[in-house]
Amino acid sequence: IDIFKACLPNRKGVFHLSKLHVVSRPGNQRRQLRTSSRSMTVMPAWVIDKYGSNDVLRFTRNASFPTINYPNEVIIKVFAAGLNPLDVGMRAGYGSATMSMQRDPLGMNQSGSEFPLILGRDVSGVVMECGLDVKYFRERDEVWAAIPPWKQGSLAEFVVLSANEISLKPKSLSHTEAAALPYVAATAWSALVNTGGLNKDNCTNKRVLILGGSGGVGTFAIQMLKAWGAHVTVSCSLNAERFVRELGADHTVDYTAGPVEEPLRALQKFDLILDNVGGDTERWALALLKPWSGAKYVTLVTPFLQNTDRLGLADGMMKTAVTVGSKALKHLMNGVHYRWGFFAPSGPALDEVRDMVDAGQIRPVVEETFSFSQVPAAMEKVEKGHARGKTVVQVGQGGDDL
Numbered sequence: 001i002d003i004f005k006a007c008l009p010n011r012k013g014v015f016h017l018s019k020l021h022v023v024s025r026p027g028n029q030r031r032q033l034r035t036s037s038r039s040m041t042v043m044p045a046w047v048i049d050k051y052g053s054n055d056v057l058r059f060t061r062n063a064s065f066p067t068i069n070y071p072n073e074v075i076i077k078v079f080a081a082g083l084n085p086l087d088v089g090m091r092a093g094y095g096s097a098t099m100s101m102q103r104d105p106l107g108m109n110q111s112g113s114e115f116p117l118i119l120g121r122d123v124s125g126v127v128m129e130c131g132l133d134v135k136y137f138r139e140r141d142e143v144w145a146a147i148p149p150w151k152q153g154s155l156a157e158f159v160v161l162s163a164n165e166i167s168l169k170p171k172s173l174s175h176t177e178a179a180a181l182p183y184v185a186a187t188a189w190s191a192l193v194n195t196g197g198l199n200k201d202n203c204t205n206k207r208v209l210i211l212g213g214s215g216g217v218g219t220f221a222i223q224m225l226k227a228w229g230a231h232v233t234v235s236c237s238l239n240a241e242r243f244v245r246e247l248g249a250d251h252t253v254d255y256t257a258g259p260v261e262e263p264l265r266a267l268q269k270f271d272l273i274l275d276n277v278g279g280d281t282e283r284w285a286l287a288l289l290k291p292w293s294g295a296k297y298v299t300l301v302t303p304f305l306q307n308t309d310r311l312g313l314a315d316g317m318m319k320t321a322v323t324v325g326s327k328a329l330k331h332l333m334n335g336v337h338y339r340w341g342f343f344a345p346s347g348p349a350l351d352e353v354r355d356m357v358d359a360g361q362i363r364p365v366v367e368e369t370f371s372f373s374q375v376p377a378a379m380e381k382v383e384k385g386h387a388r389g390k391t392v393v394q395v396g397q398g399g400d401d402l
């Protein structure tokens with residue numbers, strides 16, 4: 001089992017078997033860290049011990065300190081943590097069946113419990129310690145990352161991640177600003193690049209529609225697509241139109257003014273639709289695509305995790321496969337591609353985003369910042385919805401902006 005778990009891909013995606021249970025790396029202390037993680041066994045964190053509403057959040061100074069269990073892992077000291085709608089969903093148990101399987105695929109966790117669970121999917125901080133196989137990072141590197149939902153999160157002083165999930169943080173951003181981007185950037189990258197087939201060389205004059213442009217994913221996607229030369233139309237509420245135009249949107253449609261599909265039907269057809277809204281959008285959105293031209297509809301709002309929560313892993317995955325397969329086939333007969341998009345952790349994708357940020361092509365949109373003692377208020381803010389960018393929690397001390 002340990003050998004299986006040690007066969008993790010390195011940053012170049014190469015699978016590599018190496019030493020197991022590497023806890024520290026003695027000869028690699030070129031520079032002395034202000035706080036050594038090696039002597040610590042507990043740390044401050046916000047945890048949940050059961051699923052529920054905001055009152056399940058509990059602050060503790062005694063959360064287990066993360067350890068490097070595999071040679072490609074790093075321990076990061078968290079300076080800032082970004083929140084996402086997923087954190088609110090996970091607090092209530094959303095996705096728990098799939099996440100439990102990812103955390104413990106072979107059922108080796110003797111406690112049989114995922115608790116205490118730490119939320120927070122975005123991190124910006126500094127590398128404290130590296131596993132033996134970590135080649136591209138070293139202690140004190142300032143890094144950012146999107147944390148897979150099956151791993152302990154960033155609402156804690158430290159977090160452990162694989163080196164292929166992290167990236168050097170943009171130099172032009174503070175930690176608070178940097179923590180606003182990784183999860184939405186990795187999601188938009190996965191949806192638009194990996195699933196949608198867009199990239200910096202094929203976007204010029206492509207017509208893209210973003211349904212739901214004023215939140216975390218939308219504000220990032222607008223900027224990336226504009227940097228790549230696409231023409232971007234966005235649906236949002238009236239009071240967000242100016243905001244999304246300032247981010248570069250070419251055209252906006254107010255969804256609060258009536259059925260949004262009507263003004264959208266009057267426009268020239270699209271090469272790609274990114275759907276951040278879901279609900280009944282599928283009923284009309286695919287007809288807005290250019291047929292028989294390779295045009296794609298990619299939705300981020302899928303029933304995958306609800307299916308596995310409700311039906312269990314095997315039946316839930318089966319139902320998911322049947323649903324997505326039949327929808328894809330139905331729409332293919334009308335000459336358009338129907339796809340589901342998912343967050344995918346990726347250090348290399350964040351490397352590319354970092355370059356765009358440092359080149360001034362993408363800026364983080366931090367709507368509100370909270371201190372570490374205000375985590376429940378920060379979660380409440382995200383839960384209320386109507387985001388205009390991102391909510392960030394300042395966690396550690398010593399970041400450039402703390």
Ligand SMILES: NC(=O)C1=CN([C@@H]2O[C@H](COP(=O)(O)OP(=O)(O)OC[C@H]3O[C@@H](n4cnc5c(N)ncnc54)[C@H](OP(=O)(O)O)[C@@H]3O)[C@@H](O)[C@H]2O)C=CC1
Nearest residue numbers: 187212214215216217235236237255276300342343386387
């Ligand atoms: N599949 C996956 O792996 C992932 C899925 N997601 C999902 O993608 C969606 C977007 O995520 P994220 O951007 O982080 O969410 P946010 O909460 O940050 O943003 C949602 C935005 O959509 C706006 N909005 C709400 N209803 C509509 C509507 N009918 N038309 C247009 N805009 C609308 C909201 O503002 P207002 O209400 O004021 O209009 C808000 O600005 C979420 O449902 C999230 O769960 C996100 C990441 C990964």
